[in-house]
Amino acid sequence: MPAARTNVAVVGYGYWGSKHVRVLSSLADVSVTVVDGNEDRLAEAAHHYPAARLAGSLDAVVEDVDAVVVATPPAAHTLVALVALEAGKPTLVEKPLATSVAEAELLVETAESRGVPLMVGHTFEYNAAVRTLRDIVRSGSLGRVLYIDTARLSLGRYQRDVNVIWDLAPHDISIVSYLLDEMPSSTSVWAQCNIGDRHADVAYLRLQFPRSDAHAFVHVSWLNPDKVRRVTVVGERKMVVYDDMSDNERIRIYDIGVDPAEVDDPSSAHAMPVTYRSGDITSPFIPFDEPLRVQDQHFVDCVRSGATPATTGRRGLDIVRVLSATDRARLDGGVVPVDDGPVAITEPAPATVIVEQRSPVLS
Ligand SMILES: NC(=O)c1ccc[n+]([C@@H]2O[C@H](COP(=O)([O-])OP(=O)(O)OC[C@H]3O[C@@H](n4cnc5c(N)ncnc54)[C@H](O)[C@@H]3O)[C@@H](O)[C@H]2O)c1
Known part of the structure; x- marks a missing residue:
């Protein structure tokens, strides 16, 4: 005690x-x-x-x-x-x-x-904006979630022992799985090492969530001119943008959407296969408490x-399983399941992944 x-x-x-x-x-x-x-x-x-x-x-x-x-x-x-x-x-x-x-x-x-x-x-599971976003997703007001897009970019702190995926994507994997209340079942990855020859510093992940029938696209980078911390949830009825860099509108709910439409006159120059819905953009008040x-x-x-x-x-282990799968996905070049057994963290050999070496611009 x-x-x-x-x-x-x-x-x-x-x-x-x-x-x-x-x-x-x-x-x-x-x-x-x-x-x-x-x-x-x-x-x-x-x-x-x-x-x-x-x-x-x-x-x-x-x-x-x-x-x-x-x-x-x-x-x-x-x-x-x-x-x-x-x-x-x-x-x-x-x-x-x-x-x-x-x-x-x-x-x-x-x-x-x-x-x-x-x-x-x-830390983001203790962030009031992320908790508000989860409440919005779970309320069903967005309709079915079609996909989630995340961006965590800046001129970042290059790490010695892990690549940009292991450094930054734990946040985004934790956020999207928290929002959807589900872990991804598989992933594919595109990653590139731009500076030095050690670790990928820019990466895009695609995560599949089978129960929600949704995808998340996660973009992480240590090599970006401005700081971006954004999560976009695209639902069938509404869409939400969570911008962690915003001072007073961290969450914006867009009452907009797109519906498929029959094209009556396919020869018309302006015929579109969709119709658009547009409405209010609202921003709930979120009190700030340091996460x-x-x-x-x-x-x-x-x-x-x-x-x-x-x-x-166990939640940390779940996220490590996804991170480990990203290592295998880089080696494989395709979609790999998340729960395919343990693999030690290694950087794939340059010959097996798309890696373009450039002159170092950072010392
Ligand atoms: N939750 C978040 O938002 C968040 C943000 C940034 C970093 N992190 C995490 O925080 C951790 C630290 O990252 P950082 O950027 O502060 O690293 P850092 O390199 O700035 O600091 C690490 C410190 O640990 C010390 N250290 C290393 N091995 C040690 C040992 N065995 N015993 C005692 N001291 C030891 C080093 O001397 C150094 O002072 C990482 O796991 C990183 O992923 C989390």
């Missing part, structure tokens, strides 16, 4: 881990232990959070904390999370849960066999109450 004050170790004080430390430090009755293998990062943490305890490795402090947040680069998630889970500490692992299905399964099995809560940081704060508060609440988190380790 945790003490009244909950001590959370955040492992990895980098770009995202520092945000966890900021958010957790602001929560009531939470104290933070910052763990990082890099002394410069610890010095930075000490400067901003003089009250925080510091450590160079999780092993040194794991017995003294109530819970652990893993915010290291993805390739280190499994080893760090195993230290936490084997010590019986509720653990929140950043997305993606792990870099292979086998490692994600190991984490889930370790957590479940020991009865330790395992949560994954699918990471909502997520970390939920994690702390689960640590204190013993409740099962909304985004469990």
